[in-house]
Amino acid sequence: xxxxxxxxxxxxxxxxxxDVEKCIVNKTNFALxxxxxxRTNLKGKIGLMQSGKLFEWGEERALLLAExxxxxxxxFLGELQEFLKKIVSSLNYKL
Numbered sequence: 001x002x003x004x005x006x007x008x009x010x011x012x013x014x015x016x017x018x019d020v021e022k023c024i025v026n027k028t029n030f031a032l033x034x035x036x037x038x039r040t041n042l043k044g045k046i047g048l049m050q051s052g053k054l055f056e057w058g059e060e061r062a063l064l065l066a067e068x069x070x071x072x073x074x075x076f077l078g079e080l081q082e083f084l085k086k087i088v089s090s091l092n093y094k095l
Contacts, residue, residue, distance in 0.1 A: 003055045007076045008068070017083045025090045032091065042088075049084055 009015060031038045048054065055077055 003077060003080065004060070004068070004073070006080065007073050010076065011072070017079065021083070021087065021090070024087055028087065029092050046088060049081060049088070052081065054081055054084075 010017070032042065
């Protein structure tokens with residue numbers, strides 16, 4: 001699942017990121033505890049998240065079946081970036 005998928009799900013079904021925070025933290029802690037590959041992956045993604053360059057359009061834009069609200073999407077990305085920082089700081093498992 002990528003950021004565009006998360007945006008589309010949240011807008012279509014009215015999902016609020018804060019409503020799923022506890023579930024995300026619990027499941028992420030569980031996965032980090034069991035699997036080293038997830039710890040390694042998350043360590044790499046934290047730098048990307050802090051850079052502010054979470055998403056850049058590539059070839060997938062030409063493949064979209066429907067237009068999306070670009071302004072709304074980029075606004076959502078800003079919210080998602082802050083939410084992800086909050087999730088990482090809430091994790092019990094230290095990287």
